[in-house]
Amino acid sequence: MKIAVLWRPGRNVEWQNRYLGTTIPDDALEEATLHRDGLIEAGHDAELVCWRQDDLAGMLEELGGGRFDLVFNASSLAEVAFLEAAGIPYCGSGLDLVALDKAARKKILVYHGIPTAPFFVVDDASRATGGAVPLAELKNGWRPPEPLSYPLFVKPVRGRGSSGISDESIVHNHDELVRQAEKIITRLDQGALVERYVQGREVTVGLIGERPVVLTPLEIEYNQVKTNTYEHKMDREIFHCPARFSDSELERFKAVALDAFRALGARDYGRVDMMVDDRGQPTVLELNTFAGLQIVTGREEHLHASYIGEMARAMGMSRSELLGTIVESAARRLPTPTRPARADRPALTAHTPAAPPATNVASPEPG
16 A cells, blocks of 8 residues: 655654744654654555745645555644545544544533543634633633632643643642643733642553554653653653553453543554553543554664553564554545445444533533
């Protein structure tokens, strides 16, 4: 199969650069090259294609002219929107999920009874719709209602790779909440998701394939930080795969991850992050639809290892097997004489009932 590996410079660092006002080295090309090499090892004819936001006509000609059978999208939201609008087959979740922010996804999880922390959103008054609390109202003394109490955790409502997350994301009083929410809103031009701070151990579970294979849960051990910050994720992580829990607990984490993956309508691959309390009960943090997939070998040890790559390697999977499974899943949606293009899946609302209306209070605890 002829596959275009679509990548975009800066996709891993752009949000954090805006948040900190720094310039972090970009490894997007090296990551995409690993994907290309893995697909070649899997027997495909793969080629790198760089995303050009200012040349959409050229992108359409290059990707939609019949030269490629499938796009392996190692990129982001805008590229998914383009591919979907153009009717170009691609790997990964559809626009109906990718376009949802973290708050909208949490509402769906709550509806389906999947454990996730109660939350609310703070945003600029011009965008504070759907139940979001205007920043000015928060500054004027608005207080989180029960069951929310300090400490709380504040993070961007969009983004990836722990961008916008630091030890300051854990807030212990109203002044810290206002300061952190305003920092996200002004620097990243988006809302701040505020949720109950769940203390425990962080576990993440990857899923790949059409009927997804649930990978071995991986535990992330924090070093000298309180949460999984961007800097910690890039430089100082300690992995335990399988996670250091009993077999029955690991099976429970896998079941919760699969429930979340299906409830949100994800496809091909994804990663469900969760916190596990001292009773072994998981709370889902979020689903990552653009999870890293690189398996780092000895000659690439300078690159950041991905969680899914580590899970796959712990299960004895090679890079070609990991990426090949994802491509096989996406290839089943390719048009055939009996299945027209773009008839690959129902809209998310077709199998996920609408979530309850948003309010200015925290979402209820799932039952």
